Amino acid sequence: MSAESEAGDRRTEAIPEWKREEVADLAELIETYESVGVVSIGGIPSRQLQAMRRELHGDAELRVARNTLLVRALDEAGEGIADLTSEIEGQVGLIGTDENPFGLYRQLEASKTPAPINAGEIAPNEITIPESDTGVDPGPFVGELQQVGAAARIMDGSIHVTEDSTVLEEGEEVSGQLANVLGELGIEPKEVGLDLKTVYADGILFEPDELAIDVDEYRADIEAAAARARNLSINAAYPTDRTAGTLLGQASTEARSLGVHAAIESPDIADELVSKADAQVRALAAHIDDEEALPEELRG
Amino acid sequence: MEYVYAALILNETDEEINEDNLTDVLDAAGADVEDSRVKALVAALEDVDIEEAVDQAAAVPAGGAGGAG
């Protein structure tokens, strides 16, 4: 028993100073921000990563460290946030922000840039070669296109892809030939950037698929809610500053509608009644085939 | 036009749209009644659903609409 505790002590003491400082820095980041997330930085060249880090400045802070240190810092931060450790694998970093997780996700998604895909990589999504004039002169490239599954032929002196062609399903491996073809066409099927794997905020762990929000849907909801409130206000005849004018208009329209419908002899709608009668006479006349039966002004 | 209006009046008062009735209405309005047109109109309306035809005209921009204010 004493041997064990001695071993523990030794291990703590064995941690070098720089590691301890790094863990402390990480702990501070975790402490400081409302939302803390794990982002994948795999495949991002370090110069680009530096640029991204600068771009985040102010809104979010990105820290990269050895995974063991990340795990230690998260574990020490306490229950709940320690659950983030399950996402610490591969090349990852910790990101902290005072934005809420949905906002962070949106910001990171918006900052992603397209990139070419290499042979041997797994397609992150379906890869499609769009219908187009490739501008490539007739030659063996037609065959290459056809071999990767694109509808291609020579038209008007150049190679055309004649319809949008799916050449790889999501999750399949990119072949050398496909990588070449895509490179030749300048198609960049990947999105490169900080990839949010999970975020912890206010005691809740958010997965990326629940963080993807459709702003258009929210806008539509706002419109629908506003329309429903308008409807209720008007249909219940409860005037508000936004609907009082419409209610008055509706009431007056109702009165006119009743007046016209019942042919009420009111000066306010007399002209409307005359118009209505005239329109009716014309409508009826339109059903009369025999010109003999019609006055000249209504004939053919 | 007065002939067609006469037909519409008779339609509203549920009187038969025949030559006599049309002629009476037009006479009362001081019109010079042409028998042949009255005949032609009666014949022409025989197969027309007047209610339906008239309903189609229900919505016309009111004459004075804009000016009412």
Place this chain on the structure above:
Amino acid sequence: MEYVYAALILNETDEEINEDNLTDVLDAAGADVEDSRVKALVAALEDVDIEEAVDQAAAVPAGGAGGAG
């Protein structure tokens, strides 16, 4: 609507749209004439330029009229 039709017939025949003439036309059409409605109509039409109201109606394809014609 028969009261309005009656007024428009008189307009077509260039007769004055007054209570007597309206009543005559409506009588001829077999209508139960309400004096008050005749009076009200005459009053209501006092300031209406019938030609103008009619022209505005004609300017717009009225329901079936345009289509069927």
Place this chain on the structure above:
Amino acid sequence: MEYVYAALILNETDEEINEDNLTDVLDAAGADVEDSRVKALVAALEDVDIEEAVDQAAAVPAGGAGGAG
């Protein structure tokens, strides 16, 4: 138009649309009530389904929604 509004109020309050009631409402609103117009209104509404006529107004964009004004 005050006469028609008066009729619509009575319709909402489920009171009979007769000359007395219309006159009361119009009086209360400070209108110069013309008996013949009241009479004409009652006659005009006699066989009219007010609900239906009013509903037809709903068939039209009310209140300049489109912002034409």
Place this chain on the structure above:
Amino acid sequence: MEYVYAALILNETDEEINEDNLTDVLDAAGADVEDSRVKALVAALEDVDIEEAVDQAAAVPAGGAGGAG
């Protein structure tokens, strides 16, 4: 809707649209008048140009959108 109609009657008769006048009109129509609704209506109409609201509604044909038919 009777409250709104009452406001429009007063507008037609050029009487002020205030709580007393609205209540009078509604009383005359046999309505159970809720003071709070009268108050709320007066408040809501404070900044509304009634003529304009009515004119905008009038710019649209009443009586059913037959046009499409």
Place this chain on the structure above:
Amino acid sequence: MEYVYAALILNETDEEINEDNLTDVLDAAGADVEDSRVKALVAALEDVDIEEAVDQAAAVPAGGAGGAG
């Protein structure tokens, strides 16, 4: 309009739309709550089927449009 929104929230959460609840919601939203408007809203909604009123377009071509033709 905040009063109407407050009623709609309560409708969604299946809470009763009464003066207390409306006032609570509006207070929480930082509104200057006017009792008379709250009362008026409760009164206005008393006999209203909210689901129906909410879905029924207040300013939309309803039935009438094509139907007649």
Place this chain on the structure above:
Amino acid sequence: MEYVYAALILNETDEEINEDNLTDVLDAAGADVEDSRVKALVAALEDVDIEEAVDQAAAVPAGGAGGAG
């Protein structure tokens, strides 16, 4: 939909649409508030011009819009 109504109330009362305020309004309405939905709403509305959306709802036939809700 109560979350959206809550946002619209805050918009009307000119209060900030943030997590605390939304939660307060929803709490007051007796809703079971899900933090994540509140967060998502706040984030989403950062990119929505609410006044514009509200105006849009008023300008467009409201029935259809309601369908999404």
